Amino acid sequence: MYEYTDFDEAFVRERVAEFRGQVERRLDGSLTEDEFKPLRLMNGLYLQLHAYMLRIAVPYGTLNGRQMRQFAYIADRWDRGYGHFTTRQNIQFNWPKLQDVPDMLEALADVQMHAMQTSGNCIRNVTADHFSGAATDEIADPRPTAELLRQWSTDHPEFTWLGRKFKIAVTGSEHDRAVIKAHDIGLRLVQDDDGNPGYEVLVGGGLGRTPMLGKVVREFLPKEHLLPYVEAILQVYNLIGRRDNKYKARIKILVHETGIDEIRRLVESTFQENLARFNGVNQEVFDRIEASFAAPEFEPVYDVTPAVDAGLRSWIDTNVADHREPHYAIVTISLKGIGETPGDATSDQMRIMAALAEEFAHDELRISHEQNVILPHVPRRHLAEIYRRLKDAGLATANIGLVSDIIACPGMDYCALATARSIPVAQKISETFADIDRQRDIGPLKIKISGCINACGHHHVGHIGILGLDRAGVENYQITLGGDGTETASIGERAGPGFAYDEIVPAVERLIEAYLDHRSEDTETFLEVYRRMGPAPFKAALYPEAEARSNAA
């Protein structure tokens, strides 16, 4: 894992001191609320429906036990004993007091963490594949790239006052677990024909009210040119991206309106200029970054005895993935207990996860964009013990990738922008399908819920997406079908008229019934059936009255 240098350490400490001063200047009136707002956002502090919310970065989702314990400490000391893991590998605390925030930031700095640039119109926390360094299909670990970008984008003098937020994601595998096509810039580590390392660069993806998939702007970018190239993209965006309308200010709109070919031309010419100014990256600094992500010292190979306990077997089937070392495994800890708030963990649960990482799993944890926690390097001989301890802590729900492994944004329960509730909808769906055997029969299914058009719940890329809107003061839920956030990415299509709050869960049940009726064999997934048959059978299930009317006509 990356360890802070003296430079990083001094940097975050200074940022905390600076923010302390900004809070004081706000309180004494030398900063207006308008002026203070972007400054606090750049330090992760939002104003929500009921209180402030502090969003802390877990860069590329990687942390160790000590850092997880510090979250537990922060939750107990300054919040209400729990935290919420988000779809961008952050953790949010929902109830901090403004005057406590500088101390919370100081406590983060104590464990080499920060909340910088987790909100505001700047380059946000860089995300990466949560299986990095452990996946069987990995070409190269994306985290050195993500860390390099984290450093480069931190307090960047040119790009801290952009027209809108800017998100970068990196993957190093064939199978895209980082949803890179839904990011302002998506990077995929590749090799050219001679085996030289580099990147495929995508630009202009994003969800929100106008969902778009990123387009390839450069098929192969040599590794050493990453920073001047990304800087060129940002510069083009900063100078000619729209600023007249907040909803048209993301780079996806610029790419859409200008065309990818013209954007490519502009970026390439700016890139050539940048190369003259700085050619690549200080190799010493980058070598140190790369070295810090070396694999842990794996245990010697041994024979694995198969699990006998049924509960353990079922948990291994769903929550445990293969590791690049056959006697190791990747464990996903579900934060989607039946009827719980997706992504929430109590301070006790955090401490238990930290202890498991420290005792059994090379002291490493990951946060996934699907709001779960991962132990990336687990010797298989410890699986039974880990399962037992997770079960005692209420963390052994065996539902990864299944119908109750739902992504939901905070919605009306916390978010000031929400037009509908999303957490209670997730909870009701999960209770409806509480039976894990039934969930396993249904198979892989991604349900994603957003509480407003901003789409923080990624509903556009859910196999079933649910968007909560406000229709004349009443919650109304729109369904989209067929979305996909992986390497076969697609944006879901709207199914038809929305449903009331008490109709949405039955509607989801009907969709799943229709899928079960139409699948050709047990292994054909929901998404495969949708792609084979199109929306018709699903629409018929959603709107039986319309179906009956048209049959009668």
Next chain:
Amino acid sequence: MAVIITEDGIAADDWADKTVYPFDVFWSGQELPEEALAVEFPNDRKPEDLVPWLDRIEMIRVEFPSFADGRGFSLARRLRTLGYKGRLRAAGPVVSDQHRAAVRVGFDEIELPESVAARQPAEHWVIRKQGSYQQRLAS
């Protein structure tokens, strides 16, 4: 009267009595002075358009319509990349927290409306000692 901020503190505007020409002056056929040529730079224009004159210009005044509109930071960077060596001024209601970034992209000074300056005394403009990741990473 506007207030000028530099790394040395607050100063009077030594350009107050001199002309700052509009951006389009080079295409207007107007007679231009041999010395003390200064130009307005609205933040939706292209730096390349000034290239033929960059050697002659003594000051470019880049407009910041609001502190939240950060186009000026990229404009300054580009003007410097294109070889401009003269004085570069950021003009508008920026906040003191932006002083560090302004200097790092190549601005020499900030021209602040009086009303904004009144709320932000000189000590707020002292640039805090903060390392630069960009400098550290550039080879």
